[in-house]
Amino acid sequence: xxxxxxxxxxxxxxxxxxxxxxxxxxxxxxxxxxxxxxxxxxxxxxxxxxxxxxxxxxxxxxxxxxxxxxxxxxxxxxxxxxxxxxxxxxxxxxxxxxxxxxxxxxxxxxxxxxxxxxxxxxxxxxxxxxxxxxxxxxxxxxxxxxxxxxxxxxxxxxxxxxxxxxxxxxxxxxxxxxxxxxxxxxxxxxxxxxxxxxxxxxxxxxxxxxxxxx
Numbered sequence: 001x002x003x004x005x006x007x008x009x010x011x012x013x014x015x016x017x018x019x020x021x022x023x024x025x026x027x028x029x030x031x032x033x034x035x036x037x038x039x040x041x042x043x044x045x046x047x048x049x050x051x052x053x054x055x056x057x058x059x060x061x062x063x064x065x066x067x068x069x070x071x072x073x074x075x076x077x078x079x080x081x082x083x084x085x086x087x088x089x090x091x092x093x094x095x096x097x098x099x100x101x102x103x104x105x106x107x108x109x110x111x112x113x114x115x116x117x118x119x120x121x122x123x124x125x126x127x128x129x130x131x132x133x134x135x136x137x138x139x140x141x142x143x144x145x146x147x148x149x150x151x152x153x154x155x156x157x158x159x160x161x162x163x164x165x166x167x168x169x170x171x172x173x174x175x176x177x178x179x180x181x182x183x184x185x186x187x188x189x190x191x192x193x194x195x196x197x198x199x200x201x202x203x204x205x206x207x208x209x210x211x212x213x214x
Contacts, residue, residue, distance in 0.1 A: 023133075023157040025126030026164065032122060033168045036115035040175045043108050047182050049073060050101075052189045060193070064200050077101075077190075081197060090201055094194045101190070105183050109176060116172040123165020130158030 051073040063070045063078050070078055081097055084090035134154030 023126060023129060023161065025122060025129060025157075025161045028122050029119065029126070029161065029164050029168060032115050032119050033172075036112055036119070036168065036172045037175070039108050039112050039115075040172070040179060043105060043112075043179050044182075047105070047179070047186060050186060052186060057192075061196060064197060077193070078197075081193070084197075084201060086205070087198055087201060090194075090198055094190070094197075098190065102183070102187060105186075109180060109183065112172070112176045112179070116169050116176055119169040119172065120165045123162045123168075126161025126165070127158040130154045130156070130161065133157060 055072065055074045060074050060078065063075060064082060067079070067082065070076075077097065081090070081093045084093055131154065136154075
C-alpha cells in the first residue's frame, strides 16, 4: 500500500512539473477542460434523470389515460402535456415542452462544441508562445548552459501545450458526440409521445362527437 502511495505521489509531482512547464496557456486549457467536462457530466446526469429509456412504451401508453398511475419523470411529462381540449392545444403543449426540455440541452452542447474546437487552438497558442521564447533565448543568449536551458524550456512549453490541447479535444469530441446521440433519442421519444397523445386525443374527440350526435 505504501509503495502504491509513493508511486502516486511521484506521478503527481511529475504531472505538476509538466503542467507548470507548459506556461500560462495551461491555465486557459485547464479552464477549457473544466467547463467542457463539467458541462458534459451535467448534461449526462440530466438526460439520465429523464428516465425515458427505463419506462416501457406499453407502460407510458397506459399512463396517458390513467393519470393516477403515473410516476417518475415520464409521468411528470404526461401530467404537463395531457389535458388538452383540441389537437391545436396539444401541439402548443408539446411546443412548450420542447422549449423547456430541449433548448437547455442544446445550449450546453453548443458550449461544449466551442470548448472542443478551442482546445487545439489554445494549445497552438501555447506552441507559438513557446517558440517565441525559444527564439528569444537564441537571440539574446551567448550559447552557454543557461541559454540551452531557456531553449529547452521554450520547446517544452510548445510541445506540452499542443499535446494538452489534443488530449482535451479528442475525448471531448467523443463525449459531445455521445451526448448529442442521447439527446436525439430523447427528441425522438418526445416526438413519438406527441404522436401517441395526438392520436389518443383524436379518438377521444371523435367518440365525444359521436355521443353528442347520438
